[in-house]
Amino acid sequence: MERRSSLPQDLREVLHCLKMRSKYAVLLVFVVGLVIIEKENNFISRVSDKLKQSPQALAEANDTEASPMPAENGSLASLRQLDAAFSQLRMRLRNVTLQLAGGLATGGTVPPEPRRHILLMATTRTGSSFVGEFFNQQGNIFYLFEPLWHIERTVTFEPGGANAVGSALVYRDVLQQLFLCDLYILESFISPAPEEHLTPFMFRRGSSRSLCEEPVCTPAVKKVFEKYHCKNRRCGPLNVTLAAEACRRKQHVALKTVRIRQLEFLQPLAEDPRLDLRVIQLVRDPRAVLASRMVAFSGKYETWKKWAAEGAAPLQEDEVQRLRGNCESIRLSAELGLRRPGWLRGRYMLVRYEDVARAPLRKAEEMYRFAGIRPTPQVEEWIRANTQAPRDGSGIYSTQKNSSEQFEKWRFSIPFKLAQVVQDACAPAMRLFGYKLAGSPEALTNRSLSLLEEGPPSWVT
Template sequence: MERRYALPQDFRDVLHCLKMRSKYAVLLVFVVGLVIIEKENNFISRVSDKLKQSPQALAEANGTDASLAPAENGSLESLRELDAAFSRLRTRLRNVTLELSGGQEPVGTPSPGPRRHVLLMATTRTGSSFVGEFFNQQGNIFYLFEPLWHIERTVTFEPGGANAVGSALVYRDVLKQLFLCDLYILENFISPVPEGHLTPFMFRRGSSRSLCEEPVCTPYVKKVFEKYHCKNRRCGPLNVTLAAEACRRKEHMALKTVRIRQLEFLQPLVEDPRLDMRIIQLVRDPRAVLASRMVAFSGKYETWKKWASEGAAPLNEDEVQRLRGNCESIRLSAELGLRRPAWLRGRYMLVRYEDIARSPLQKAKEMYRFAGIRLTPQVEEWIGKNTQAPQDSSGIYSTQKNSSEQFEKWRFSIPFKLAQVVQNVCAPAMRLFGYKLAGSPEALTNRSLSLLEETRASWVT
């Protein structure tokens, strides 16, 4: 349903009086524009108010006709329609401001200012926790580690079809609010529900320095158990209000997530006039990802292990299709970014974990330069200390690595027949990202044979 916004009569009277003072009229038009944008944003934000609604209810919450919801096996048509509606609203707003300002671009047209918002977009076991520390260690950046975990745990969506659209809408809405330092949005998804904006259940709080430093770190409460407590100091339960205030005080913000699947649904965030957003998509050789997941999530990969060692029964087709789907979603997002659509130009960077592991400081500088943020000595010092760790000191979730030596360890832990399965289903993605296929067990384990092509300069768009 098309939403119409009428300018208040007081605004129209003032604009009429200021026709001869164009510079003031233009400024006022910009203020009016912000009011209209805020109304629309409040309207879209209501999608997250109902925590356990069906995709149909989500469509209704966004003011869309339920008949527009895609079929169970549909694609992202409803999501595209919502994005298109957002774009149409923005176009109408621009036309109104141009008309009122005599055809001139308003001097106050949204200027994002110096604050940058960085999204590190990855999948599990791609080294995203390690790379996220590049931003977590910088004092003027407010960093959040996997805040969307709470949404995934609270709102259950099956993969594919309408449910994929529903989850994308919720993730996007929450992500936008977090970038605006509205951390209260998470209270809708944290279980048990925070009382008085206090919670000891913030996922991986200890992985965010900003949530463990003054003044967010309140006095320790001895009788309150906090599973994901701060690592280097004792703090009381997280005060969401203090965290939100700390977020607003920081110069920039960065957020790491493995729960964003489609790059295209981020377009409204990239185009939001309040954000100056940069997206870094992190990828890794899918053979290495599988090898790492088989260690980190051992119970979920028992069938893969049995098939590799015994070969008595074929792999479960659902497992193979899940692997194919993961590779395809990563590839499609990367292809969109590399096509350089106008809305994403200058705001997307593709980076391989292997290149970061080989040259961590160089890649950190490239990512900071891309984000438009000055890299500080404290980050350089952290990288120096945490990329030369002894090989036997790193647990499966550790961010301490002897990165130049460990990034190829997977070649000696994954059976060749499993590597072949990955190569068969993920070949398009591997070709795009420059991962060479291994033709034999000997080629897989021969360190003198590189399985990496050189990176492409065009990966920074």
């Protein structure tokens, strides 16, 4: 039975590998683990052969007294116990080997982190695409950009009342399935419908690195038009099955959406034992949001632009009411999160875009710490490379910004009369988030006067 005493030595060899920092460390860990498993298989085979000839061999192998059962039955029963014990040992060795290799792959010796499910909750033109990249750039996170876009395009909901509740419930249920890597749920909403789980119409596929990596990125197919193609490589139509498998292989899942407004509808997700939800609510000065939307969605804001330029007719009351309603829904969700209800405790973080723009690396670290994830060097590299862009080198949908200068650019692009309308409609939300009101055109455009109160480093509850 000398073979059993050699096992600790094998494990010591695995532990020794943990100290190695060379590029071969992960390979060595796998090799050692597989050698151990193979040796244990050989050992079991030898013991089995002996037990077929000698009923007492099992007792000797286990250093225990022989069973009082009849010889034949006792040998078979004990053999099954021994085989089961070593099967469990092999499984534990395999799991330990994979965990140790995973630790080395991330530059450490700690076991993999618990699986997290991160929801970046925002509204349009709040910088959510930029902040979403903080998680998209992390190699062990499966990230989806606006998957609820397909539901909004397919299912018609009238604003307000029961229809608003209905849309929120549908959005929530789709999010729940996506967090569980059930990407097939999107096939009911993608138009035209996927065929054999293949679709060239996955919205903004190129904004999700996980959908553009191998093996999800299959060879490109000639004469197949990929509407939302990958940015840096040509891929064939998205295979939903491969995407779902990639989701299950990643350590964490992160989703970005601008279509969930009511935080209270997320309670079933927070209480789902299969999920470990973290909600990051991103907010931005509503005056800046309006200025950005008037550029990005020019056609929808013709009334605002004409009134600001000519002032011939007052703004339609429904336009102002819509603005007020948007601000109120954001405020009510934030107040709920900051009240720290039991189901949301430790799962909610409020972030101002302006704070991210001024200190992107520090805010990214805070968000990762809140999520319970260790950021990789690639995240820091991306942030440094994409927050020091040329002043005029980025478009309205770009995630490449000179962020320390961009966040106040709106002050010079919106007339004071429009700023006043926003301040009147959104005053409660602005007070909660620490946005100061401008009392005059001069105050609006004077950079030496800050319109941002210094709040806490982050609102985490």
